[in-house]
Amino acid sequence: MSWPQQGKIVFTDFSLKYQPHLQLVLKNINLTINPGEKIGIVGRTGAGKSSLVKSLFRLVPEGTTGSITIDGLDISSIGLGDLRPRLGIIPQESTILNGSYRENLDPMNEFSIEDIWAAAIKSQLVEVVKQPRDYTNLETEEYYDNAAKLKQWRQAGYLQKIKLLLTGKKPNFESQIQQRRTLLDMDVCGPRNQLSNGQKQLFSLCRLLMHQHKIAILDEATASMDLEADRKLQKIIHTELKECTVLTIAHRLETVMNSDRIIVIHQGEVVEIGAPAELAQKQGHFAELLKCNNFGE
Numbered sequence: 001m002s003w004p005q006q007g008k009i010v011f012t013d014f015s016l017k018y019q020p021h022l023q024l025v026l027k028n029i030n031l032t033i034n035p036g037e038k039i040g041i042v043g044r045t046g047a048g049k050s051s052l053v054k055s056l057f058r059l060v061p062e063g064t065t066g067s068i069t070i071d072g073l074d075i076s077s078i079g080l081g082d083l084r085p086r087l088g089i090i091p092q093e094s095t096i097l098n099g100s101y102r103e104n105l106d107p108m109n110e111f112s113i114e115d116i117w118a119a120a121i122k123s124q125l126v127e128v129v130k131q132p133r134d135y136t137n138l139e140t141e142e143y144y145d146n147a148a149k150l151k152q153w154r155q156a157g158y159l160q161k162i163k164l165l166l167t168g169k170k171p172n173f174e175s176q177i178q179q180r181r182t183l184l185d186m187d188v189c190g191p192r193n194q195l196s197n198g199q200k201q202l203f204s205l206c207r208l209l210m211h212q213h214k215i216a217i218l219d220e221a222t223a224s225m226d227l228e229a230d231r232k233l234q235k236i237i238h239t240e241l242k243e244c245t246v247l248t249i250a251h252r253l254e255t256v257m258n259s260d261r262i263i264v265i266h267q268g269e270v271v272e273i274g275a276p277a278e279l280a281q282k283q284g285h286f287a288e289l290l291k292c293n294n295f296g297e
């Protein structure tokens with residue numbers, strides 16, 4: 001199934017509650033998000049922003065009424081296994097597992113080295129893959145989770161090649177692909193190579209680009225970054241997800257000021273929707289949020 005191809009999302013009379021005895025947290029949402037649109041979702045704590053995007057993944061199976069369609073298909077009519085892998089997400093914090101870049105990016109071994117590398121270049125993860133690291137312990141077991149890996153790498157002649165690569169010298173690889181494979185097969189987190197939150201988020205972005213998702217959801221993806229790292233990630237997202245429908249939940253309003261439209265949620269309802277500059281000029285909810293947000297600081 002090559003769905004979705006456009007990335008159009010339509011909420012119709014959509015309401016949600018977490019338990020039958022609890023109150024509605026989303027109330028009668030009617031919303032059309034067009035293919036390729038960049039949407040910022042804002043609102044105060046507890047307004048219902050996360051619930052809105054959770055609904056797309058059908059994370060709240062009970063207690064919903066109304067419908068959500070993606071490219072005309074009602075998402076309740078397909079299995080979760082078909083739905084969820086087709087939506088890309090960059091969560092608040094990306095988890096990096098012990099293992100290589102490749103194992104983290106392509107755990108199911110579905111992609112070629114070229115595809116992973118191309119996405120790593122676009123997402124700028126390649127800078128992380130190639131970053132100079134402390135390699136003095138490369139040949140000690142302490143560097144690895146297990147001794148078997150060291151043995152395996154030594155036998156494969158990796159260690160020598162990695163050392164040369166990391167010191168800027170050219171090892172004798174038979175091909176460029178082999179060189180890329182070697183770098184992607186390196187462990188992500190050696191004990192001395194801790195990644196920043198921003199770098200970790202590049203893994204999720206890279207995965208998203210590998211899968212060429214038509215819909216991407218950024219749920220406070222840059223919340224734990226400083227403003228500079230946030231701007232950098234936003235810039236990459238703007239360039240590389242040009243064709244993609246992107247829904248961004250953000251507390252920091254600067255993150256969503258480049259959106260095509262902003263949706264303001266208040267107590268479970270969509271109370272404002274429009275271009276950021278247009279909403280900023282109205283004396284409404286968004287203007288109020290801007291006032292409280294120390295915008296740009």
Ligand SMILES: Nc1ncnc2c1ncn2[C@@H]1O[C@H](COP(=O)(O)OP(=O)(O)OP(=O)(O)O)[C@@H](O)[C@H]1O
Nearest residue numbers: 018019022025043044045046047048049050051052
């Ligand atoms: N699993 C849950 N069970 C019951 N109530 C929940 C659950 N998750 C969220 N809620 C409630 O639903 C309402 C909306 O929460 P939601 O997380 O969607 O808001 P939000 O706007 O994303 O908030 P924040 O900015 O703090 O993340 C809140 O009142 C919250 O307490």
